Amino acid sequence: MATIIIEPIDTKSLTPSPSSSSQDLSPRNEKDEDIESPFYVNVIREKNKEGKICVSAGTPETLIDCLSEITTPDLVYVQTFVLTHRYFTTSEFFLDRLMQRFFMVTPANLNQEQLIKFENQSRLLVRPRILNTLKKWMENCRSDFNDNLIEKMKKFSEMIKNDKTCDPNWSVNLEARLQVLQETPALCFAQAEHPKPIIPRLIDGEQLSLSDIAPLELARQITLIDWALFKAIPKDEFLNKGFNQPLLAPNMHALVTSFNTNTHWIATEILKRDSSSERGKLVNRFWKLGKHFLELQNFNGVMQVYSALSLHPISRMKLTKKHVSEKHKKILNEIEELMNPVGNNSRYRTELLKLTPPILPFQGIYLRDLTFMEENTNMRADGLVNFDKMYMLGKLLSQVRMIQNVDYNFEVVPVIRNWLEMQYQNVLTMEHLTERSLELEPNIRRESSTSDLKQNNNNTKEKQSWFKTFRFSSAQNVQALLAKEEESMNQQTTLVIPNSNSNSTTTSTTSTTSTTSTTST
Numbered sequence: 411m412a413t414i415i416i417e418p419i420d421t422k423s424l425t426p427s428p429s430s431s432s433q434d435l436s437p438r439n440e441k442d443e444d445i446e447s448p449f450y451v452n453v454i455r456e457k458n459k460e461g462k463i464c465v466s467a468g469t470p471e472t473l474i475d476c477l478s479e480i481t482t483p484d485l486v487y488v489q490t491f492v493l494t495h496r497y498f499t500t501s502e503f504f505l506d507r508l509m510q511r512f513f514m515v516t517p518a519n520l521n522q523e524q525l526i527k528f529e530n531q532s533r534l535l536v537r538p539r540i541l542n543t544l545k546k547w548m549e550n551c552r553s554d555f556n557d558n559l560i561e562k563m564k565k566f567s568e569m570i571k572n573d574k575t576c577d578p579n580w581s582v583n584l585e586a587r588l589q590v591l592q593e594t595p596a597l598c599f600a601q602a603e604h605p606k607p608i609i610p611r612l613i614d615g616e617q618l619s620l621s622d623i624a625p626l627e628l629a630r631q632i633t634l635i636d637w638a639l640f641k642a643i644p645k646d647e648f649l650n651k652g653f654n655q656p657l658l659a660p661n662m663h664a665l666v667t668s669f670n671t672n673t674h675w676i677a678t679e680i681l682k683r684d685s686s687s688e689r690g691k692l693v694n695r696f697w698k699l700g701k702h703f704l705e706l707q708n709f710n711g712v713m714q715v716y717s718a719l720s721l722h723p724i725s726r727m728k729l730t731k732k733h734v735s736e737k738h739k740k741i742l743n744e745i746e747e748l749m750n751p752v753g754n755n756s757r758y759r760t761e762l763l764k765l766t767p768p769i770l771p772f773q774g775i776y777l778r779d780l781t782f783m784e785e786n787t788n789m790r791a792d793g794l795v796n797f798d799k800m801y802m803l804g805k806l807l808s809q810v811r812m813i814q815n816v817d818y819n820f821e822v823v824p825v826i827r828n829w830l831e832m833q834y835q836n837v838l839t840m841e842h843l844t845e846r847s848l849e850l851e852p853n854i855r856r857e858s859s860t861s862d863l864k865q866n867n868n869n870t871k872e873k874q875s876w877f878k879t880f881r882f883s884s885a886q887n888v889q890a891l892l893a894k895e896e897e898s899m900n901q902q903t904t905l906v907i908p909n910s911n912s913n914s915t916t917t918s919t920t921s922t923t924s925t926t927s928t929t930s931t
Contacts, residue, residue: 414645419927421511425692427465427560435704435846437741438662443931452468452469452471452472452794453465453467453468453469453472453473453476453783454466454467454468454595454794458801464484464486464487464587464801465484465487465797466797466798467790467792467795467797467798468794468797469793469794469795469796470499470503470795471507473491473498473795473797474491474499474504474511475507477491477539477540477543477894478509478511478532478536478539478543479539480535480536480539483539483542485575485802486801486841487548488542488543488546489550489803489804489808490800490803490805491543491800491804492543492546492547492550492551492805493550493551493645493803493804493807493811494649494800494807495809496554496564496646497649497650497788497800497803497896498697498788498789498795499793501554501555501559502558503605505520505548505559505562505563505566506562507539508543508544509562509566509569509572510536511536511540512540512566512891513573514532514536515570516528516529526832533575533576534633537576537580539854540914541580541583544563544584544588548587548588548590548591549926550703550811551645552591552595553593553645553646560588560591560592562587563584564588566584567581567584567588568581576754577660587719588809598815598817603819604819604820604821605819605820607627607630607631607820607821607823608624608626608627609627609825609927610622610624610825610826612804618826618829619681620692621767622812623826623829624660624920625699625702626696626702627823627826628699628702628826629699629706629708629711630706630820631816631820631822631823631826631827631830632672632703632711632714632822632824633703633706633708633711633770633818633820633931634818634832635668635827635830636665636668636669636672636710636711637708637768637770637817637818638707639661639665640665640710640770640771640814641675641771641817642664642815643659643661643662643665643798643810644661645807645810645811647659647661647662647663648776648780648806649809650786651784653777653780662773665773666773666777667776668775669713669714671719671834671837672711672714672718672834673714673836673842674718674722674837674839674843675718675833675834675837676696676714676715676719676855677719677721677723677724677838677843678692678720678833678836678837678843679691679692679716679833679839680730681694681723681724681843681846681847681850684850686727686729686730686733686850686851687733689727689730689733689850690730690733690734691731691733692729693719693730693731693734693738694733694734694735694737695740695860695915696715696718696719697715697719697734697738697739697741698738698741699711699715700712700715700716700741700745701741701744704744704745704748706770706771707765707767707768707769707770707817708748708770709749709758709762709769709771709772710770710772710773711770712748712749712772713749713772713774716742716745716746716749716822717926719742720829720842721807721842721843721849723746723840723843723846723847724843724901726845726847726851727847727850727851728769728851729851730851748761749772755775756770758775762809767812767813767815767816768813768816768817768818768819769813769816770812770818771810776806776810779806780806783799783802783803783806784803786798787798787799801808808880882884887931896899
């Protein structure tokens with residue numbers, strides 16, 4: 411087995427790690443029978459589901475050192491580390507540690523053969539590994555690089571340039587990447603040309619109405635609005651439970667608010683109509699909108715339509731349902747099959763992996779996954795970083811980053827955009843939706859009251875049993891919010907989140923633990 415002798419790093423010259431003290435970092439030249447690589451102190455390696463030996467825990471220092479091992483690089487480990495390192499250390503400490511390791515001091519008392527081996531391994535293996543890590547970091551985490559970090563990177567590039575033992579191309583490539591890092595990223599489209607927009611035809615002075623807008627173009631414009639919100643979410647808003655606090659996750663909160671606004675707007679539009687036939691025609695129109703969302707791979711929009719038409723003030727209206735065509739009921743069945751919660755939404759997750767961006771994923775599933783992941787602690791009982799949790803987070807963040815990199819190439823239609831903004835200002839609350847629904851189609855049993863109808867919203871229903879309410883609060887955790895669904899009936903900012911337990915709408919410790927296990931796996 412190939413080994414490398416490494417001088418212990420002087421951590422006193424580094425920025426202190428915020429989550430651990432200095433550790434003994436020198437590798438032991440011992441062969442572990444399952445791992446063909448140096449065995450670092452305070453690093454635990456275990457087999458994953460595929461039978462591959464992976465780093466599962468360690469101190470921040472040794473986890474950084476594992477990025478530049480002389481064995482075959484683990485690209486998943488590198489990607490996961492750069493995306494999640496701010497869970498357990500700082501970007502400044504991460505860069506300092508890499509720089510210190512890059513310029514390792516040659517150990518004393520080496521014979522000629524050992525010296526040659528050290529020089530070859532250091533220059534030909536360790537240093538390229540470090541530069542590759544920096545490349546991945548800069549490509550995947552632009553938001554990590556503030557002015558201070560960029561300045562440090564420039565000094566590092568200058569040190570490489572002045573070191574005669576370094577390849578001259580190293581500093582050239584590093585400076586080029588730093589230049590790109592400071593530029594505004596260009597938009598990336600899957601198609602070079604955007605489709606021709608469908609402009610509503612209006613007579614002079616005529617007011618725009620929903621019937622004037624082609625469902626396809628309406629789907630495009632709503633997709634553009636929500637895509638801009640999704641693309642603006644930085645990775646930090648997914649980390650350390652930031653998604654549960656509007657001040658820490660303003661972009662994610664904006665997307666949640668948009669989801670609920672659209673959901674209530676659809677329900678409001680339907681309940682504006684006095685005639686059951688007109689309401690039925692509008693339901694058909696919105697199912698057609700959902701079909702277009704599917705074609706555009708906008709699953710957030712798909713769930714907006716499905717959630718709106720599943721609201722009890724809408725779904726209870728039997729006279730309206732009589733006017734929904736069989737053609738549009740098939741669209742409902744298609745959406746229900748795709749978004750079925752069975753197997754932790756396995757059908758949706760499988761389809762998502764097959765698709766080519768642009769894609770707008772359903773945000774509710776990400777929020778639920780993050781909630782379950784956060785039940786795992788960042789640090790183990792032995793004081794080491796729980797890197798198994800980082801693998802789960804890294805997988806989610808990698809998917810989000812891949813999707814955010816490819817934009818929708820649609821043209822903004824100002825007249826439709828302005829009309830939508832006006833409609834959003836007049837959406838009805840759940841209480842008013844309920845009152846209007848009862849006014850249009852009163853219950854057959856006169857003893858039924860508004861309070862009875864509200865209570866029905868929280869009962870188990872065939873099509874709604876897997877929905878849960880999610881809202882932001884800095885004072886309560888996510889699980890407490892899920893448990894208090896009834897209290898949030900009149901809240902505007904609520905996001906419907908599928909629950910993998912289709913038999914109950916209540917949150918219990920047992921069901922949560924079970925779902926967490928599935929997600930973690």
